Amino acid sequence: MEPVNLFQLAAQQSRWLGVRQSAVAGNVANANTPGYGTVDVEPFEKVLDNTAASLKTTQAGHLRGRTTQSGFALSQEDSSKSLLPSENSVVLETEMLKAGEIRRQFELNTAIVKAFHRMIMLSSKG
Amino acid sequence: MIGAISALDFKSIGGSGGVAEGGVAGAGGASPTASFASVLSDMASRTVDTLENAEQVSVKALQGDVDAREVADAVMTAEQTLQAAVAIRDKIISAYMEISRMAI
Amino acid sequence: MDPLAAALKVAASGLSAQSERLRVVSENLANAQSTGETPGADAYRRKTITFSAELDRASGGSLVEIAGINRDRSDFPIEFMPGHEAADEKGFVKMPNVNVLLEMADMSEANRSYEANLQVIKQARDLISMTIDLMRGQ
Numbered sequence: 001m002e003p004v005n006l007f008q009l010a011a012q013q014s015r016w017l018g019v020r021q022s023a024v025a026g027n028v029a030n031a032n033t034p035g036y037g038t039v040d041v042e043p044f045e046k047v048l049d050n051t052a053a054s055l056k057t058t059q060a061g062h063l064r065g066r067t068t069q070s071g072f073a074l075s076q077e078d079s080s081k082s083l084l085p086s087e088n089s090v091v092l093e094t095e096m097l098k099a100g101e102i103r104r105q106f107e108l109n110t111a112i113v114k115a116f117h118r119m120i121m122l123s124s125k126g
Numbered sequence: 127m128i129g130a131i132s133a134l135d136f137k138s139i140g141g142s143g144g145v146a147e148g149g150v151a152g153a154g155g156a157s158p159t160a161s162f163a164s165v166l167s168d169m170a171s172r173t174v175d176t177l178e179n180a181e182q183v184s185v186k187a188l189q190g191d192v193d194a195r196e197v198a199d200a201v202m203t204a205e206q207t208l209q210a211a212v213a214i215r216d217k218i219i220s221a222y223m224e225i226s227r228m229a230i
Numbered sequence: 231m232d233p234l235a236a237a238l239k240v241a242a243s244g245l246s247a248q249s250e251r252l253r254v255v256s257e258n259l260a261n262a263q264s265t266g267e268t269p270g271a272d273a274y275r276r277k278t279i280t281f282s283a284e285l286d287r288a289s290g291g292s293l294v295e296i297a298g299i300n301r302d303r304s305d306f307p308i309e310f311m312p313g314h315e316a317a318d319e320k321g322f323v324k325m326p327n328v329n330v331l332l333e334m335a336d337m338s339e340a341n342r343s344y345e346a347n348l349q350v351i352k353q354a355r356d357l358i359s360m361t362i363d364l365m366r367g368q
Contacts, residue, residue, distance in 0.1 A: 004185050006181055006184055006185055006188075009185060009188050009189070010188055015233075017357075018232065018234045018357070019233045021233065021234060021237045021350075021353070021357065022233040022234070022237040022240060022289075022290070024350065025236075025238075025240040025241045025291065025350045025354065026240050026283075026291050026292035026293075028241065028343075028346045028350050029240050029241055029243055029247070029293065029294040029347060030244075030281070030283045030292055030294045031244075031343050032247075032251075032281055032339075032343060033281040033282060033283045033294055034281070034282075036292075039292070044189070045189070045190070048189065092342065092343070095346070096346065096349065099349065099353055102353070102357075103356070103357070106357050107360065108187060108188075108194060108197065110360045110361065110363070110364055112184045112187065112188070112197065112201070113364060114363075114364055114367070115201045115205065116180075116184070117364070118205070118367070119177070119205055119208050122205075122208060122209065123208060125212070
């Protein structure tokens with residue numbers, strides 16, 4: 001396995017987390033919009049698998065073929081699965097849980113980057 | 127652990143198995159006559175090891191679920207050994223400069 | 231656009247949408263007893279609000295917009311009040327088709343959604359802050 005550059009990996013995860021956060025924001029803002037289905041990004045493991053291939057190709061089965069500008073595929077839930085007559089499938093609690101996950105991963109990400117940056121600066125001094 | 131803080135305390139570094147473990151001087155089994163060069167190379171390889179370990183754990187953490195404490199511990203250990211190694215390097219260089227300035 | 235900035239924009243649109251919703255609810259509640267002024271006149275007709283999702287080209291986020299504020303077309307409930315200025319020849323007065331309990335429930339839902347949007351804004355702002363902090367330090 002070829003060596004993974006830590007900073008590149010962290011940058012990629014940071015972009016992915018940003019996209020996921022904006023997906024969560026969209027879900028929360030549209031929690032009362034009729035016909036709106038919950039949106040989420042593909043899991044990060046899948047992103048890592050796809051890194052060799054071009055990120056910009058959309059995948060079949062993703063509604064509206066939406067990719068974000070950074071190339072992560074978004075998927076939208078089929079809103080007819082919702083229990084509400086307004087066909088809205090957003091569950092606020094789930095979105096809040098996702099937001100918590102995002103925050104934890106983001107904090108870990110920035111802490112790791114900061115620590116390794118510090119170590120590199122330390123060894124380059126003098 | 128006080129011994130570990132002193133970067134120049136080669137005996138404790140060589141003997142206790144690592145600055146980061148805070149070992150008391152002499153807890154390990156290194157002989158008091160360990161050569162300067164061997165202690166230095168020991169330090170260097172230990173630094174590289176802890177750095178590699180920290181990097182591996184961090185990559186694993188970014189890819190999936192690793193206990194945050196594990197990552198913190200690995201990174202802190204790496205930083206500690208690196209700090210010690212850098213301090214030693216600086217001391218060696220300044221000692222060399224001093225020697226080179228001595229009038230013959 | 232930076233996805234975190236897009237998240238802020240989206241959540242802000244959510245805040246203003248929920249504010250508008252609260253305004254409509256408070257109008258309905260305030261006018262829950264507003265009848266007409268002439269005999270047989272219509273009472274206050276309940277207002278409803280509908281949202282729609284709009285894909286924002288610039289940021290790539292799903293903003294929420296107000297599709298419209300309409301009137302609830304269900305029938306007015308009738309009360310027997312012969313002396314009332316809006317009473318028809320049989321003494322019945324049309325009352326607003328506002329259900330106070332429904333409006334109160336809608337209000338707490340709107341509050342909940344507003345809070346959730348606020349949380350998103352706080353978090354997005356914190357994440358941006360953390361990123362900028364990477365550059366700080368000795």
